[in-house]
Structure formats: structure tokens, C-alpha cells
Amino acid sequence: MLLEVRDLQVEFRTREGVAKAVNGVNYTVDEGETLAVLGESGSGKSVTAQAIMGILDMPPGKIAGGEIVFQGKDLLKLKEEERRKVRGAKMAMIFQDALSSLNPVLSVGAQIGELFTVHQGMSRKDARTKAVELMDRVRIPAAQERVGQYPHQFSGGMRQRIMIAMALALEPDLIIADEPTTALDVTVQAQVMDLLAELQRELGMGLILITHDLGVVADVADRIAVMYAGRIVETAPVHEIYKRPAHPYTKGLLESIPRLDQKGQELYAIKGLPPNLMHIPPGCAFNPRCPMAQDVCRTDVPPLYEVSPTRRSACHFWKETLDAGQ
Amino acid sequence: MPASEPILEVSGLVKHYPLTQGILFKKQVGAVKAVDGVDFALGQGETLGIVGESGCGKSTVAKMLVNLERPTAGQIKYKGEDVTKLSGRALKAVRRNIQMVFQDPYTSLNPRMTVGDIIGEPYEIHPEVAPKGDRRRRVQDLLDVVGLNPEYINRYPHQFSGGQRQRIGIARGLALRPEIIVADEPVSALDVSVQAQVVNLLDSLQNEFDLSYVFIAHDLSIVRHISDRVGVMYLGRIVEIGTDEEIYEHPTHPYTQALLSAVPVPDPEAREHRERIILSGDVPSPANIPSGCRFRTRCWKAQERCALEVPELAVPAVLRIGEKTPAQHDSACFFAEEKHVVPTE
Numbered sequence: 001m002l003l004e005v006r007d008l009q010v011e012f013r014t015r016e017g018v019a020k021a022v023n024g025v026n027y028t029v030d031e032g033e034t035l036a037v038l039g040e041s042g043s044g045k046s047v048t049a050q051a052i053m054g055i056l057d058m059p060p061g062k063i064a065g066g067e068i069v070f071q072g073k074d075l076l077k078l079k080e081e082e083r084r085k086v087r088g089a090k091m092a093m094i095f096q097d098a099l100s101s102l103n104p105v106l107s108v109g110a111q112i113g114e115l116f117t118v119h120q121g122m123s124r125k126d127a128r129t130k131a132v133e134l135m136d137r138v139r140i141p142a143a144q145e146r147v148g149q150y151p152h153q154f155s156g157g158m159r160q161r162i163m164i165a166m167a168l169a170l171e172p173d174l175i176i177a178d179e180p181t182t183a184l185d186v187t188v189q190a191q192v193m194d195l196l197a198e199l200q201r202e203l204g205m206g207l208i209l210i211t212h213d214l215g216v217v218a219d220v221a222d223r224i225a226v227m228y229a230g231r232i233v234e235t236a237p238v239h240e241i242y243k244r245p246a247h248p249y250t251k252g253l254l255e256s257i258p259r260l261d262q263k264g265q266e267l268y269a270i271k272g273l274p275p276n277l278m279h280i281p282p283g284c285a286f287n288p289r290c291p292m293a294q295d296v297c298r299t300d301v302p303p304l305y306e307v308s309p310t311r312r313s314a315c316h317f318w319k320e321t322l323d324a325g326q
Numbered sequence: 327m328p329a330s331e332p333i334l335e336v337s338g339l340v341k342h343y344p345l346t347q348g349i350l351f352k353k354q355v356g357a358v359k360a361v362d363g364v365d366f367a368l369g370q371g372e373t374l375g376i377v378g379e380s381g382c383g384k385s386t387v388a389k390m391l392v393n394l395e396r397p398t399a400g401q402i403k404y405k406g407e408d409v410t411k412l413s414g415r416a417l418k419a420v421r422r423n424i425q426m427v428f429q430d431p432y433t434s435l436n437p438r439m440t441v442g443d444i445i446g447e448p449y450e451i452h453p454e455v456a457p458k459g460d461r462r463r464r465v466q467d468l469l470d471v472v473g474l475n476p477e478y479i480n481r482y483p484h485q486f487s488g489g490q491r492q493r494i495g496i497a498r499g500l501a502l503r504p505e506i507i508v509a510d511e512p513v514s515a516l517d518v519s520v521q522a523q524v525v526n527l528l529d530s531l532q533n534e535f536d537l538s539y540v541f542i543a544h545d546l547s548i549v550r551h552i553s554d555r556v557g558v559m560y561l562g563r564i565v566e567i568g569t570d571e572e573i574y575e576h577p578t579h580p581y582t583q584a585l586l587s588a589v590p591v592p593d594p595e596a597r598e599h600r601e602r603i604i605l606s607g608d609v610p611s612p613a614n615i616p617s618g619c620r621f622r623t624r625c626w627k628a629q630e631r632c633a634l635e636v637p638e639l640a641v642p643a644v645l646r647i648g649e650k651t652p653a654q655h656d657s658a659c660f661f662a663e664e665k666h667v668v669p670t671e
Contacts, residue, residue, distance in 0.1 A: 040517040155608040185379035185544065187605045190588035194604060212518060215547075215590030219597055238594045256522035258551035260589055261668045263570055266529065267551065269522035273487050 002174055002206045003029040003052070008066035010047050010230075013059060019277040021047045023230035024066070026304065029174065029206040034197075036209045036221035036238070038253075042274055044230040045210045049176045052208075053093050054083050071173070089119050092167035094196075096179035098159035102151040108135075108162050109147035115169040134165040138195060157188035161195065168199060175200070176208045181216065193220060214257055218242060226250050229275050229285035232304065236311040246313035246322045248290045284316070292317050328369025328555065333538050334391070334424075334506060339364040339400035341386050345613060358613045360386040362562035364400075365639065368506065373532065373539040375553030375570075377546055377585070381609055382559040384542045388510040391540060392426045393417070404506075422452050425504040429511035431491030435483040441494055442479040445469070448501040455502055468497040471534075473527060489520035493527065500531065508540045513548060525552060546589050550574055558582045561620045562612055564639055568655030576652040578645060578662040581621045587667040601667070619659070627661045635660070 010022035022044040029035045039045040050056040052068055054075065068075040070091065075083065095101040103111055112134055113127030122130070128147065135143035138161040140154075151159055160180060167175055180196065181189040197220050200207050211217060217224060217238065224241050226234045226249065234247040245251040255268035272289040275281055281288055287297040296316055304312040307322065315321060342357040361383040368374050378384045389395040391402060393409065402409045409420050425448075428434035435444055445465045449456045456464050466476035472493040483491055492512060499507055509528070513521045525548060531537060543549050549556055550570050557567040558581065566579040577583050584603040591600070605624045610616055619637050622628040641654050642662035653664040 040519060157608060185609075186546070186588045187379065187584055188608065189590075190602060190604055193590075194602075213590065214518070214592040218592045218594045219590045221594075242592065242594055253518055254592065256519055257592055258522075258525070258547040260547045260550060260574065260586070260591060263550060267522040267526055269526055270519040271523075273489065273520070274517070 001028055002031050002033075002071065003208075004067075004069040005048065005052065006067040006069065008048060008051060008068065009064040010044070010051055010056065011062050011064045013062065014278075017278045020280060021061075021230055021277055022051065023280070025227070025230070025232055027225045027232060027235065029208060031173070031206055032200075032204045034200065034207045034209060034220055034222045036211060036217040036224045037227060038211060038214065038217055038224055039227035040212055040274055042229075042277060043227040045227050046178055048227075049093070049178055049208065049210055053091065053176060054087055055093070085119075088115060088172070089170045090172050091174040091176065092170070092172045094160075094163050094167050094175065094177040094180045096182050098156070098163045098183075099151060101163060102159065104151055107148045107150055108154070112162070112166050112169060115166060119170055130169070131165075134169055135162070137168070137199070138162070138165045140165075155188075156184055157192060160184060160192050164192070164196060164199070168203070171203055172205065174206045174208070176210070178210045179212070180209070182211070182213070189216075196220075214253065226253075229280055230277065231285065231314060232312075233286065233314045234312065235304075236307070236313075240311065244322055246307045246311060246318045247315045248292050248317075248321055249286050251321060251324075252289075252291075284314070292320065328367050328372050328374075330369035330371060332367040333370045333405060334368040334540075335401075335403040336367070336387075336391075337365045337401050337403075339387065339390060339402065340398045341383070341390060341395060342398045356613055359562050359615055360612055361390070361397075362612075362615065364559075364562075364564055366557055366564060366567060368538050368540060369554075371532070371536055371538055372555065373541055373553045375549035375556040376540065376542045376559055376564075377544060377549050377556060378559035379544060379585075379609060381561075381612060383562040383612070384559050385510050387559075388426065388508045388540065388542050391506075391508050392424050393421055394426075418452070422455070422502045423504045424506045424508065425499040425502060427492075427495050427499045427507060427509040427512045430515050431488055431495055432515070434495055435491060437483055440480050440482055441465075441469070441486075444483070444494060445497045445501055448498065452502055464501070465497075468500055471500065471531070472497045473523075487520075488516050489523060492516060492524050496524075496527065496531070500535065503535070504537070506538045506540070508542070510542045511544070512541075514543060514545060521548070528552065546574075546586060558585065561609060561615060563620065563658070565621065565659070566655070566657040567639065568657075569652075572652045572655040574668055575666070576655075576664050577667065578642065578653055578655070578657040578664050579621075579659045580625050580627050580661075582657075583665050583667050584624075591668075603667070621659075627659075629661070631660055 005027050008025045012019045025048050037045045109128050109131040112131035116122040116127040116130050132143045132147050181192050221238045223237050225232050228249050234250050252270040283298040284302050287293040302314045302316045304314050305318050307313050341361040342359050344354045345356040346352040347355045376384050390397050404420050442465050446461050449461050469476045513524050553570055555569050556573045557564045560581050566582045584605045587603045607624050616623050618634050619632040622632040637658040637660050639656050639658040642657055645653050
């Protein structure tokens, strides 16, 4: 096992009170595996990733509990200095918005090369050669000529490739990609996802893909973890979850997306809104929106029930949901 | 061509933004050709979807339809009358009938105005629609129609979620009882579970008020869901247009095929047996459009002819022979060929 997140809790102190952004999250990633973390805005999927990377803004953020075990070590117990060695070299992150993640006044070559000079003490000249190699690898045309250019001279898709190049530079064991293609057009999205999947296979890295797009998940993921209001509500291998979801929220999401291959009737819509994180409803957080909710859902927080050796669902009525899916 | 009588006809629509050089004596050195010759017709009660990637000019078309931008050339005919030639009172009367719903519900609502003032503002401009004493009731009716509590009339936009704000934007669009609504990416800023609610709302409003929609979006699945006909735009032009079945099941233009094949399908089983056309490179700059067919720089079928001649948007000659098939629809390609790219179950 490469990474194990155990009962992670993250809070944010705000003027209005404490927002529980992550509320006991558990998931694991194996070597070479792609885990998709699916959720809507505010579900805590990005905050969990930031906590794993150690780039959470603290304060106002605060890790209130849990463990993040990476290659046998609990990252939360490491000193900041040790943590920094892990970050970048052992795990790296790709962000949604490449333009605001890159430094506008440094050439892309300098930014990619910096990883080698800082982490490996390489000379600037060697680092630049390495940068060209990496740009070639992520298929930026004319890498030799473009290594001295600045981020604004690249298109959105090319900038995202540069982000991927930086993430891969030190051949990390884990990559966290937070909505890596959301800002891109479909044709460019396909190029970038293909590249990422191919490089991941080649290097045997673990990948956490954070997204809200059920289509992207179906294309690349091995396993899915669905998040809602700061908790995991369902985890399953990708093939099973699309056929037979075991949580009403997953089921609702799958039914609410229009299909490319058929002109549907009225779309199924999950009623209501995601909860305010300051006032998460008692019991199951999804109960006010759930068509199957019973009294027990309003009082008891459902644990992650074992559906099968590879599947978990945080629904008191997972059996009924699963059967209804057929 | 739409099945019903066209309510809106657009022909040769062009919008060029000049690029100038020099400070005192500005001379034009070129133009950003945002929209470069667009033709379509919108039928009464119909939904026309327009899809395309960022920078293809779809939003500029929307702005010209509601007169937020003046076209450089071309006609927009509303019930046979060319809107681009109108001014003053006559223009105002037409604008009442064509309303817009914007993409971003966070920036398109004034944060200092109450919901009642936002939705009621169109009545300030067109007071003949509702007498002053009647406006509050009308606004409450509109809130009810879009599924919001009429008691929220005195609240401010920040007190609402994204989906609710988009409903407010829709209510504002409906206030003047328009016949046409131009919706520019109305659901793309919303979460998946909320998207479906808003799409369903737009659907039911269309039936209730007999509206015609121009629905602009980059999400091909949503466009298919809501549209009767679909136009695909690339770099300022429509490259293919037809009914939803013609475009999605029988696309003939290489760009449409690439676009459709690139959409991730929410079905892991499709992963193995689907063929994806991965286009190389990026969309060229609209200030520097390739000669001939504008898609040729990324097209795998491109030949010499494509650089020399501009293909027109019509039923391609190669497909005209033989009996009528769904592949016979307007497509601007010399080498148009039907190709099935959307995986079916």
C-alpha cells in the first residue's frame, strides 16, 4: 500500500463558526493504481488532497484528527523539513488552473529546472537540459526552442503539460491531480488525460484524480471514492459502481447526467442543495435530499458498510439501493 | 432547416474586432475574426444548440443576437425584419422579445440589488409590460415559476446558492415575456446534481411559455439533451448543422467527429472498444485564420484543395447521391464522410 488516509478530519475556523470540511475520510491508494475522488464543490475532495500534500492553509485550516500514512510513515507526525523532502520528490500535485499555478515572471525552463537544483543540487545548466527532456516527454513541440519562454506564451493545454512535466520531474511515487482538465476544452482534455494515463503506466505511479466529471472517471480510473459533505459515501471498483451503485447519492449523480448517445426524457434531478458545512444535518448528511431516507437516517450516522470485499457504502439501506440498480 | 416557421434568421453574420497599432494615428493592422460568416435559422418553439470550444465565437454570436454587440456585417431577421438596421423605439420593441440568460450567476447579478429589484428591472425599461402597482406581484409570480419561494423577494443574491442564482437570472430573462431566450452556457458553472434541476426547469418553461431557445454550451451531452437541432462552431463559423440525430449519430465533418469522440463517456465498459480521434495541436488564433478550410491545420483528412478553397456549409456533393439518409445534412467539408463515433450500449 502506497498511501492510506485514516479518519482524516479537517476544520476551518471562520467568523460564522467552524466548518467541518473533511469529516473522517478513509481511503487507500496502491502503487500504480488510479483512484478517482468524485464530489461536488464543497464535498472536501480538494481539502483532503491539500492535507495529504501538506499545503493546507493553516490557519484558518486545522487538521483535527486522523493519520496520513505514506510509504509506512505518518506524514502528520513529520517535521516540516522532512515533509518538504517528501513533497515534490515522493509526491507531487497537478492543479486545475495552470496559469495561476505557474510563476508568470520565470521562464518555464527555469521553473521545471528549479526542482532539480533544489532537490538534487544539480547545476543550472544540467537542470535546463533536464527541463528540455521533460518537455519533450510531455510532447511539447520544439522543446529546445521553447524552454526559455514564459507561461503566457503557451496555450492552456500546453501549460497543463508543463504542470505535468513539473509533477513528474523527480519521478514521484504518487501524483495528485486536482481537476487537471476542467479548465480545458474537450479535444485538449482528451490529449492531456491520455498523456497523463500513459506516463502513469510507464512510471508505475499511484494517481489520485480529483474530479466532478463522471465521464473522465469512467475513462481512466481503477477505483472510485465518492465524497459528500466531507465524508466518503461509497468506494468501489470503477466497473461495478456505474452498473450498480450502492449509495443513493452516487445513483442520483449517475442518473442526473445527460447522455451523449441518447436524447433523454426529463433528467433525474437530486432535489435540494448540498448542506452548509457549518450545519451538517444529523445522521446521514445526505438524508434531506435522499429519496430513500427513513427515520434511522435522520439520527444515526451510517458507518462504511462492507458491500463486498472491494466495496464500501455509507448507507443504512445499501442493500436496497444495490438491488434497485438492477 | 427548422421544422417550424423560422422566428429568427441569421445570415452572413460577421463580427471583427480591429487590431490597431500606433497611439495618435491608429492604423488597423488586422482583425480578430471572432465571428466570420454564420448562418442559421431558429424555428418557433425550437431549441437550437450551438456547441464549440472556447474562442470559437459562440458567445459573440449570442451577444449579437441580443444586441449587446453590433455585427460588422450580416443580417439578423426577427420575424422577417432585419434587427441590425433598426434603432430607437423599433429596436427597443424587438429587444423585448429576445432575452438572455448568462453563464455566471455570480457576476451577472448585481450584489447590491434585491432579487425583487433584479427581476423587476426590465419593467423599468419597458414600463408598458407591467404597470407600477402590479410589478411586485409579477416578480413573485416569476419567482414561483422558476421554483423559488416568492417570499425571498427582498433577499440579496449572496443569500442564494449557485443554482438558485441561475434561477433568478432565468426569472429576469422571462420578465418581459420574450419569445426567444438566448442562453449562454447557463449550466456550466453549476454542480452536476444542480445542473439537472436547471436543465429540467428550462425544458418545462419552454413548454409553458412557448419559448424558442438558442442554447450555447461546450458540453455536448447537455446540448444533445435539450436541443432539437445542433450547430457545431469552429473558429468563427458553423462547420456542421443538423438535427440532434444527424449530428450525434451521423456526423460527417471531421471536427464534429473529433469533438464527439473526445467526450468522456460515463461508462467504463466503453473504455476498451471506443475509437478516439485525438486532434493534434491547438485552435489557431482568430486573428490569423488559416486559408481555405479553417480546420485544415488540425485535420487528418486535409489535402491541397483544403488550403485553396473555402468549403461552404451545404449538403456535401459526395453525400448527395443516392437515397435520403441522415448523413445528408449541411457540413462544410470537401471530404465529408459519415462516421459513427458515439459509443452506444
